[in-house]
Amino acid sequence: MNRQPTSAFWVLTLLGLAVLIPMASLLAVGRLPGFEPGDLQFWHSSYIRRVLFFSFWQAFLSTLISLGLALLVARSIAFRGNFPLRNLLLKLFGLPLVVPSIVAVMGVVSVYGAEGWIPLGRSLYGLNGILIAHVFFNLPLAVRLLLPVWQSLPDHYWQLAEQLRFTPWQRWVHIEWPAIRENLPGVSLLVFMLCLTSFAVVLTLGGGPKSSTLEVAIYQSLRFDFDPTQAVILALLQLSLCLVVAVIGLSLQKLPEVEITISASNYAWHNKNRLFHNLVILLAAIFVGLPLLAMILDAIRGPVIEVISDNKLWQATAYTLMIGLSAAFCSVLAGWFLLRSSSVFANRGQINKAKWIELAGSVVYVVPPLVLGTGYFVLLAPHVDVFDWVFPIVILINAMMGLPFVIKVLSPAMRKNQMRYQNLCCSLALQGWHKFRWIDWPLLRRPIGLAAALVSAMAMGDLGVIALFGSVDTTTLPLMLYQQLGAYRIPQAAVSAVFLLLMCLLVFWSLERGLGGKDYVKN
């Protein structure tokens, strides 16, 4: 028992190498062919200035709108207590974690595109479209993060408010706002970061240089302008931005705990303004549900046979599945060994050590995938044909992207197991394989299944690194969908989008159920 838990050391060393080596090759920008010292003075380039401004501006507006609406919606859901279809609504709001962003874009086009139900015409492409798509993703996420704040308010507060005859405004000022205020910086920063590093949405709905973000500009420099120097400078800019945002975030407060289960607390007895709350909930459900519904209807009426009889679709499906499952496997394995150490430290009371290990595992929060991808690109390009390396790189980066989620999902369960059963296992000489088989696996398979399901769905839907490294022979479903959208083959794209969505949900469901097991042991 006095052995130092070292497994995290090895994971963090590998992770550190996988991040630092490509970052070092970014910093060696001076050695790239065609580099001129003047290139570093990015503020002289009006293009980069514009991209920089737009990155910030769209992220700021997306965050503002998502959070403003999320406060309203979360409050209405909390106040309406247990209404019919509540669980279904919360499941719908959980979908954006699993829905690939390119599929969501397709849904937005189905509703607001030229042929859609609420046609916005050309003005969809640009800031409007980007904002709609970002709010589609982040409004539900923010609602799920903020809802527990209301649910954590003790019922006595409301009884007290009733007794003191608080007006709704007084209730908000004295009861709700103080609790919300603590959580707001964390949630805003998370949403801001997601919008700042968003790729697929801006790539497809952004309109040329006028509404391009750093993330997309990196991709265009590498794939279209063949200008690695510019790509590297943009990547370094993006990296510094993310670092600044992360440092501000850490100094303000911790990142919010991603609430995976939603408990249904009941406030039904202070049911005032029922009509208003119902309306808010209905509008939010329509806003989130409509794109999915429209897309599915488009797909049913679309050229289904043509699309699914195409060999390329099945080839892409095979690659997509391989990437998703491999990334999930690597990510869960790394997370497991990382948490084995951190939970031992936590159990010994060395909370800070445990925290730092888990924070280090979440390093990709600050190094966006395209920045990493650019690093690998300039690192490998002089020596090998990078397009031959597409799968290892895509799997590696996606596994790293998934690691923070694995840590979030697995950490509480592993710490609890360690705390409750470590001494008992020690005294029974339960260790190694026997301990895994009889104790760890049965007690942890549920969170392991959920973690694997999340990572694989996210990796399958990723259009970022694959866009950087993919080619005609190595196309995944999201990349194929992007190509169809780019060629304005919208009916085909709708079918592919629904196909990809179904694949993601199928894999998510089978991993969650298959690995997680059916019955759940309450302990």
Added chain:
Amino acid sequence: MLKIEQLSFSYHQQQEPEMLFELTAVPGEILSIIGPSGCGKSTLLNLIAGFLPAQSGHISIDNEFVEKLSPAERPLTMVFQQHNLFPHLDLYTNVALGINPSLKLTSKQKDEVSDALKKLGLSGLEKRKPGQLSGGQRQRVALARALVRHHKVLLLDEPFAALGPALRQELIELLKSLVQQKSMIALLVSHQPDDALQASGRTAFIHQGRVSAIDETFKLLNNSKNKAIRNYLGSL
């Protein structure tokens, strides 16, 4: 015989050890250990079990020194206040784990598990999961597992704290008969002076990391000269 000699431990680095224990217990005896919270009762058990590393001193069981051994190698079994059982395994398996962690049992060992369960009044419940049992039954299972391990020393860390008075008395009687039958040595950490009185001929009072008094239970509880005991009991 269980012998603790100059066993020292500190949570923080310092010259004078925070805790220093000296103690002996003989076969067939349940030695109760009482004292205010934070005095080091549980630390003492964790040191003996090997969950905490002692800085110096010796622990011997029947003249064999065990302080260098890992927790699994020490011939003793510990029963905790809660979480003694794995919630996903049935009673039979929970007890069987005490014999062999790989769960490959000979037919003789299987009989032994059934016997132990029978002895503790749990026959017929083999297939139940811990969640379907009462708190008292769960602690009986933990005792059954301790039995099949055939270890000389039994460490009990407030095992009955969560139970009502009647159940506590019943389990203490059961424990007494088991310890005498198998001539085990038991250390029983307890919060209740009544438990000590019922369970033990002798009781140790721990204060600030030291065994401040050890005596016949009745005498110890009525020792009006020891101020720490008076303060702890709040009597006299």
